Each structure stands twice: as structure tokens, then as C-alpha cells.
Amino acid sequence: MESKPVLIVDDEKNIRLTLSQSLEPLGLELDTAVNGEEALAKLKEKNFGLILLDLRMPGMDGMEVLRQVSRLRPDIRIIIITAHGTVDSAVEAMKLGAVDFIQKPFSPTEIRDLVSRVIDREKLDEQKADDYHSSIELAKRCIGDRNFDAATEYVRKAISLDPSYPEAFNLLGALLEIRGSNLEALKHYRAAISLDPTYEPARRNLHRATSMEPKGTITLE
């Protein structure tokens, strides 16, 4: 996957520019698309390994692009770019295999680190993954493969190795919610918050899951 090109999909020129500039040091082949239609057209021309996708775009919005890509090329990894205050569609995104999110504005280091992590994730050896971070990364790889049961096992393993990270509990809560075990999910969001009362993703998930809102979403970032 390291040698496969990366597609940047964003209607804003400054975001496409800043992403291209930030990722240059990684030496990856980069391409850009200004909207969903162009992105899907480019998918037919090149064998991309990773797509950086802005959710909020005019015309075909990010979620629709995600749905299409998930259907046509489920092997392609996707990083979702969000803006503060956008309605989270994280549970729907996760069902479609997208588990990595980054919120604007971000520093070049942040996006470089995330892209590197997603790329390195593909090379992880399951046999050798015996620490918290590797287990979480493997869980995310499974989510990318839509293998939610295996993902759940890896998150549980991560928690057993180190139960001090709110991220693992929040991720497990999200997986349980996808599975339909809502009460279990709530327990895990609460566990994440008790570990860190300022951990925003879990606070948002708990608030959403316990209020009478018709449109619910799971937050991972």
C-alpha cells in the first residue's frame, strides 16, 4: 500500500494544497479531485490505496462518495476530514469501513502522522502484536475490512493489556452500538468518560445515545 497513490478529495483549493504540501515529505504519489464525481472517475483510472475525503462538499457529498467507494472498492482505506460542528456521521462511516478522522484545522505533522499510521497498519503482523497500540491498530484494520467481530476482539485485547485509555472504551462502545447492543455501548462510553472526563468523542456519543434525537451518530474523533 505504501507504493499506491493517495487521492485527496476536497472542494476547497486551500485544503487540497495544504494536504499536498504536508504529505510531500512522505514521498507518496498524490492526486486530487475537486468533488465526488471527479473522485469516482479517477478511481477507474488509478489504483489508489488511500483516499483523504472531506465529508462536507457541495454536490455529491462526502458520505455518498464513501458509500460508492465502499461498494466499488472496499479495499481502499479512507481518512475522513471533518470540520468543527459538522453533524457526525461516524457510525455510518464506520459501517462503511472508515475509522480514521481528522478535524480541520490540522498541522502538517498531524496529517502526516495519521497517513503514516494508516499505511503502516497494513503491514502489522498479527502474531507479533502484543501491546495496546498494535491491538488498537489491528482493530481499526479489521473495521476497514468490515470485520467487526474481529475488531471487537482486538479492542477487548487492547483493554486487557492496558485499561487506562478512553479511546479503547469509546471504540468498543461504537462497535457494540453497530452490533445493536446499545446498553452495553453506553456502559463503555461512561467508562471512557470516567477515565477522562474531557474525552470529547465519548462525551458526544453518550449525550447522543441518551437523548431522544432521531438522527444519531457515533463519534470517533
Added chain:
Amino acid sequence: MLSNHRLHIIIVGCGRLGSYLANKLSHDGHSVVVIDNDESAFNALSSEYSGFRVEGDVTEFAVLKEVKPDKADVVIATTREDNVNLMVAQIARRIFRVPRVMARVFDPKREEIYRDLGVETISPTSIAGDEFLKALKKQPIIEKAEP
């Protein structure tokens, strides 16, 4: 070119000074985030500006957190109000530990306090005053101006 290293710079306030800095720094290849309360202020940014724009009131801590100052190499405060600039600068330095924090301060009397806190201040008043004095010294007044 400031340096070969690409910096991540947050500029608070997109007025004449803020937008001038944002345009130049972005052009030089740095990663720039500009924040202003008024969306129309972003019109001052050039079409080549490749950084982020955030609309919000920086005096609200939640808004400041949103631009992630902990990831910044530099924070430059350029709002019209000294007190806002100094508040932002102090928070950036103390809480978010930004390596370099700069603030425009109109009132020269305030500069000293903030230098002690590790905030680099630029006072347009002091600078203009010094330039006037320099110019005066260069050319002594010989004769009265013609009526």
C-alpha cells in the same frame, strides 16, 4: 523565506496585519491557520492562500482549543485590542506551551510586562515613534517652511 523548516502558524485576527502576515507566510510555504470573528475579514486573504480559515471568537477558550494551539510552532496575535492579543498570547505560552508567541501591542507601556512572560511584543507606536525621531535627527531644521 523564514526558514527551510515548514512551520505551523496560528494567526489571530485577519485584519490588515493579520492578513498581510497570513498571505506572506502561506506564500513562503508555511502551514497557516487564521482565526477571526468576522467571516468577511477573510476576503483580505489572497487567492493563493493555502491555509485554514476559522470563524470564531478567540476570547472563548473552546474556540481557541478548536484551532489546536498545542500543535502550533508559532502563534501571532494581531487583533485590534491589546488586551485580547495579550490574553491569547499568555494562554498560548502558558497553557499550550507554544514555542514562539508574538503579539502586537499598541500601548508601549504594556510591552514590558509581557516580555517577562516570554511573549514577543511588537508595538507599532514605539516603532513609529522611533522612526520619526530618527528621521528628525537626520535632517536638522534649518529654515521655516514657505507659506
